[in-house]
Amino acid sequence: ENVLTQSPGTLSLSPGERATLSCRASQSVSHNYLAWYQHKPGQAPRLIMYGASNRATGISDRFSGSGSGTDFTLTISRLDPEDFAVYYCHQYSSSPFTFGGGTKVEIK
């Protein structure tokens, strides 16, 4: 299976700062079928990005995604208080679909 490794595990930042989250795959993700989800405690996870760089409906343009092959990045240009959450990457190009271990973006 395609193992996804996210780094860092925790990102401590202040509102207004830039967040850079990394997701590395053990095998190439074909067609860049890589998504990012935001998860807050007690809530349903929410789709942020798909196809590596396509923002989901209703997602702020402060969020951007990039990468291809095995290395992908989610960038939040200026952190808003509502952005503090856990973010997961997910590859859907090969079965079994897999997720990264998550990056927690916490308030510094």
Place this chain on the structure above:
Amino acid sequence: EVQLVESGGGLVQPGRSLRLSCAASGFTFDDYAMHWVRHAPGKGLEWVSGISWNSGSIDYADSVKGRFTISRDNAKKSLYLQMNSLRTEDMAFYYCVKGAGATRTLWHFDLWGRGTLVTVSS
């Protein structure tokens, strides 16, 4: 409102069975593949099973193959997960998830429920 609502979780002894349900609303249920994803305490997300729009294509994670069965009733806009021979390692929040397309593969997940907790303990 577009939403998925899971039910059926609870406390169950190892070796017993449990059936999860997911009620969909606000979208054309039979146009889309559906999945179950779980999140065990202290662990990452794990895809459990997926089913295409017409139930013609189904797959499972190796960890549940032979024990869990996914199914759907398009007339009732519902997704199910029959879980047999439960183990302590199956303990997790189980999320009902909508695929962005009709086929089980090659589509991201664009809508998640809030999850239902399954606790496996004697």
